[in-house]
Amino acid sequence: MTSAFKALQLKARHQVYTLLSGNNLSKLHGEGYDFAELREYQxxxxxxxINWTITAKLGKPYIKELHANRELSVVVAALMDGxxxxxxxxxxxxxxxQTAMLLAYAAQYNGDLFTGIGYTRKDTxxxxxxxxxxxxxNFAKELHDAPLLNTALDREASVQDLFTRIPKPSxxxxxxxxxxxxxxxxxxxxxxxxxxxxRHREEESPRKLGEVTLQDPRERRRVDTYFGRRSISRYLARQKENDTKLLEHFARYDIRYVKIFTDEEPIEKLLNLFR
Incomplete structure (x- = not known):
C-alpha cells in the first residue's frame, strides 16, 4: 500500500467518523426513497x-413498480480516463x-449497502x-492506482453498463x-x-504559458503551440459552452451536483450538499 494512498485513507476515515459521531452528516440521502423500481414489461x-422515457431509449418496454422503503443502496460510480x-x-x-472514500465510509458507518464501480478504458x-x-x-485502492494516462473512456457505453448493473433504485x-x-x-x-x-483550478482559470508543448493526456499526441490570451479566450468559450449544456442537463433531469477542486476539502462540499 503506497504512502500517498494510506494518507488519503486515514484522512477520509477520520473525517467521516468524527463528523458522523457528531451526527452532522447522518443519512446520505435527501428526500423520499419510495420511488419506483424499473423492470422489463411482461x-x-x-x-x-410503462415508463415511456426509458422505453424509448432502450427500444423495449419498461414499467414502474412501487415498493415500500427499504435499506438504502449507495452507489459510487467513477468515470475515469486520461x-x-x-x-x-x-x-x-x-x-x-478521496471523495469516493468519504462517501463509502459514510455509507458503511450508516449501515447502508455500498457498491463501488469504476470505469476505465480497459477495466471495470x-x-x-x-x-x-x-x-x-480495496475499491478505493483500485481507483487510486488505476493507470489512466493515454486512455480515453467511452462514456456512453459506461452509462449504459451502469444502468444494467444496478438493479434497484439507489x-x-x-x-x-x-x-x-x-x-x-x-x-x-x-x-x-x-x-x-x-476539477483542477487551472482548467477553469488557465494562465498564459507562451511557447509550450502540450500533450493530450487521453492520447499520445503532442502539440507545439503558443498559449496566450487568444488561446485562453477560445478555450474558455468552449468550456463555458460545455458547462452550460451540462448544468441544463442536470436541471432538466433533477440531478443535483457539486464541484470539488483539487485544492479543496471534499468533506466540506459534501456537507453543504446534504444540509
Missing part, C-alpha cells in the same frame, strides 16, 4: 405503468479517490453490494471531471443521481 402487466491526469501530476485522480472496477470495510478500501454518485458530454438521463429515471465534478 405480458399481463398494467400498461399504465483527462484526470492534468497538469504535472494526477491530483484529480487522487481527489476523486467493482465491489459487490457490501457493508464490509475490506471491499470499500442513491447514485457519478464522479468525473465532466469535461465531455455525459448523458445521465437514463440513470436519473431509475435512481437519485448526484454528479460530483472533480
Amino acid at each position: 405480458i399481463g402487466d398494467d400498461i399504465r405503468k 483527462s484526470l491526469y492534468f497538469a504535472q501530476d494526477n491530483a484529480k485522480q487522487q481527489k476523486l479517490t 472496477l467493482s465491489t459487490p453490494p457490501t457493508k464490509q470495510l475490506y471491499h470499500v478500501e 442513491l447514485l454518485f457519478v464522479l468525473g471531471d465532466f469535461l465531455e458530454e455525459v448523458d445521465l438521463s437514463l440513470l436519473a429515471q431509475k435512481h437519485e443521481v448526484i454528479a460530483v465534478i472533480i
